[in-house]
Amino acid sequence: xxxxxxxxxxxxxTAGALLALAAGAAAxxxxxxxxxxxxxxxxxPRTPETKFFKYEAKTGPFRIALANGxxxxxxxxxxxxxxxAYATQQATDIAEFKVVSTGDxxxxxxxxxxxxxxxxxxxxxxxxxxxxxxxxxxxxAKDAGVVLVAFDGTVDNSEDLINVNVxxxxxxxxxxxxxxxxxxxxxxxxxxxxxxxxxxxxxxxxGVMKAFEESGKKFDVVSVAGGWDDAKAQKATADAIATxxxxxxxxxxxxxxxxxxxxxDAAHPWVPFGGEMENGFRxxxxxxxxxxxxxxxxxxxPAQVAVAIKVAIDALKGNVVPQYVALPLSSTExxxxxxxxxxxxxxxxxxxxxxxYPTCGxxxxxxxxxxxxxxxx
Numbered sequence: 001x002x003x004x005x006x007x008x009x010x011x012x013x014t015a016g017a018l019l020a021l022a023a024g025a026a027a028x029x030x031x032x033x034x035x036x037x038x039x040x041x042x043x044x045p046r047t048p049e050t051k052f053f054k055y056e057a058k059t060g061p062f063r064i065a066l067a068n069g070x071x072x073x074x075x076x077x078x079x080x081x082x083x084x085a086y087a088t089q090q091a092t093d094i095a096e097f098k099v100v101s102t103g104d105x106x107x108x109x110x111x112x113x114x115x116x117x118x119x120x121x122x123x124x125x126x127x128x129x130x131x132x133x134x135x136x137x138x139x140x141a142k143d144a145g146v147v148l149v150a151f152d153g154t155v156d157n158s159e160d161l162i163n164v165n166v167x168x169x170x171x172x173x174x175x176x177x178x179x180x181x182x183x184x185x186x187x188x189x190x191x192x193x194x195x196x197x198x199x200x201x202x203x204x205x206x207g208v209m210k211a212f213e214e215s216g217k218k219f220d221v222v223s224v225a226g227g228w229d230d231a232k233a234q235k236a237t238a239d240a241i242a243t244x245x246x247x248x249x250x251x252x253x254x255x256x257x258x259x260x261x262x263x264x265d266a267a268h269p270w271v272p273f274g275g276e277m278e279n280g281f282r283x284x285x286x287x288x289x290x291x292x293x294x295x296x297x298x299x300x301x302p303a304q305v306a307v308a309i310k311v312a313i314d315a316l317k318g319n320v321v322p323q324y325v326a327l328p329l330s331s332t333e334x335x336x337x338x339x340x341x342x343x344x345x346x347x348x349x350x351x352x353x354x355x356x357y358p359t360c361g362x363x364x365x366x367x368x369x370x371x372x373x374x375x376x377x
Contacts, residue, residue, distance in 0.1 A: 029142060030055045030315070038319035042360035043311065046163075046324035053162065055147060057318025061095035062122040064312060066305070067112045068101040069129030069153070070195060071374065073228040074278075074350045075254060076101075079127070079152075079302035081372035082355065085364055086306035088372075093313050100376050104195070106130040113137045117144050123312035125305065128153040131199045135160075147315045151308035152300060153200050154324075162315065164308045164325040166300040168200050171329060172207025172253075175274025178296035178333065179211075179249040182272040186217035187248030190240055192226040192233050194253045204253055222247070226255040230350070234258030241266045249273070256281035257349045277301060277330065280349025286337035297342075298331035301354035302369075306362045330354040 030053035037043035037052060045052070066083050070076060080099055087097035098121075102108035106129045114137055116124045124141065128134050128150050135158050141148040142160040154163040179189060191208060194201035205223070212219040222244045226233030233255025241247070241262065249272045252259055256273075257280035263270070270292035275281055277299035285295035304327055315321050332342040339345045343353060347366060356363040 033320055035320065035322070037321050038314060039360070042307070042325075042357070043314075043322050044326045045322040046326040051159065051323045052320050053315065053323055054320050055315045055318060056145075058122060058316050060093050060313075060316065061091075062093060062313065062316050063096040063098075063120065064094055064123045064125070064309060065098045065100070065116045065121045066309075067109055067116065067124055067126040068099065069106070069109045069127060070104060070198070071101040072103075073254060074230070075228060075276075075302055075352055076127075077374040078352050078369060079305050080374040081369045082302045082364060083125075083305045083309065084372040085368045086309055086362070090309070090313065094309075098377060101374075102129075104129065106133045110134060110137050113141065113148075117141055117146050121146060122316055123147040123149065125149045125151060125308040125312055126153075127151060127305075128155050128199065130197075131155045131157055134158075147312050149308045149312045149315075151304050153198065159323055162311055162321060162323055162325070164304060164311060164327065166304070166327045166329050168203045168300070169207040169210075171298060171300065172204035172251075173211045174207075174298055174329070174331065175251040175296060176208040176211035178274040179251060179272050180215040180217065180219075182294055183219075183249050184217075186215070186219050188220045188222065188244075188246075190237065190245075190247040190250045191221050191223040192236060192250070192252035192255060192259055193223055194226065194228045196225055201253060208251055226252065226259070228254030230255045230258030230261075232258070234262045237262035238266060241268055247271060250275070252276065254278070257284075260284045277352050277354050278349065279343050279347050279351040279353050282332070282337055282343035282353065283345065283349065285334060286339070286343060289334045289337065294334040295337070296331065296333045297337075298329055299352070299354065300327070301330060301356075302352055303355045303357060303362055303364060306364075307357055307360050310360060310362065327357065328359070 033054045035052045148161040151164040224236040251274040256275040274296045
């Protein structure tokens with residue numbers, strides 16, 4: 001074969017490969033269609049401008065993976081247990097369900113997602129450790145025809161995936177608004193935040209500060225890092241009480257049971273508290289509400305991972321889904337804490353309540369969740 005013929009063949013082959021790759025990427029991208037979603041009660045679009053996706057239908061059962069990052073708190077552990085429980089419930093649609101937790105290492109989470117793509121998984125659900133850093137691997141998943149769904153730690157700066165979340169900013173706003181209503185003259189506030197740099201921590205903090213600023217009252221906010229963890233939050237609160245206390249109100253993103261313990265240890269007066277949905281926190285709110293611990297407890301329950309898996313399955317089946325699914329915020333306020341409904345007196349303090357999304361047909365009992373482990377598999 002002559003040299004110029006070889007060159008022509010090489011050029012032709014390369015061009016063909018590029019065309020095939022481009023065609024594959026085009027096929028992998030979901031079609032943007034008109035709503036509503038296939039399950040409109042469950043899949044509520046975040047805004048009227050939210051787009052609706054329709055992926056090319058695949059035949060199940062499917063291989064689905066959970067790429068989790070941070071795991072050093074009880075919410076994440078329960079979330080993984082819930083994901084495994086839901087995968088068990090959906091065994092007819094899920095051939096394989098794999099979990100990998102990579103900690104605070106953003107590069108490791110990206111590598112895990114890349115590995116799932118290379119291993120031929122049909123969908124990956126992810127609790128994003130860093131929204132900006134994940135954008136390139138999200139684009140790669142889209143080009144490979146892998147459905148990627150982010151929940152809790154979402155990737156709001158990309159439309160190459162599906163997001164599932166409560167309004168995290170409103171959650172922070174809701175906690176602080178409760179304090180504004182119960183502290184008409186303003187005051188000193190302890191804000192116990194989550195892991196530094198996490199997108200959920202940042203957006204909740206924005207909501208907290210927005211409510212205080214809108215009030216027009218004088219609020220002195222002392223912010224500490226509690227890592228969404230009881231032990232870390234307890235120590236951070238104890239240190240803050242010793243150096244900056246006492247406080248007129250508290251708002252916390254998690255680790256609330258530890259904060260309550262720090263208040264007890266320091267004999268700090270009970271004050272209004274806007275916090276998460278730990279069972280131990282709600283027990284204390286019920287027990288000490290009349291003594292001054294007037295609480296607003298709201299959060300994004302670990303069961304939102306089940307909604308993320310559900311939407312991934314529907315997307316793989318070719319059903320219409322929103323690009324951003326807005327979940328309802330579960331909330332209970334003083335004096336409405338009732339044993340057996342909003343908290344469970346005989347259950348562990350560490351258990352997060354609010355493990356159902358009735359509009360999505362998702363509901364778990366404690367035994368289903370606690371019967372699972374949080375280990376990688």
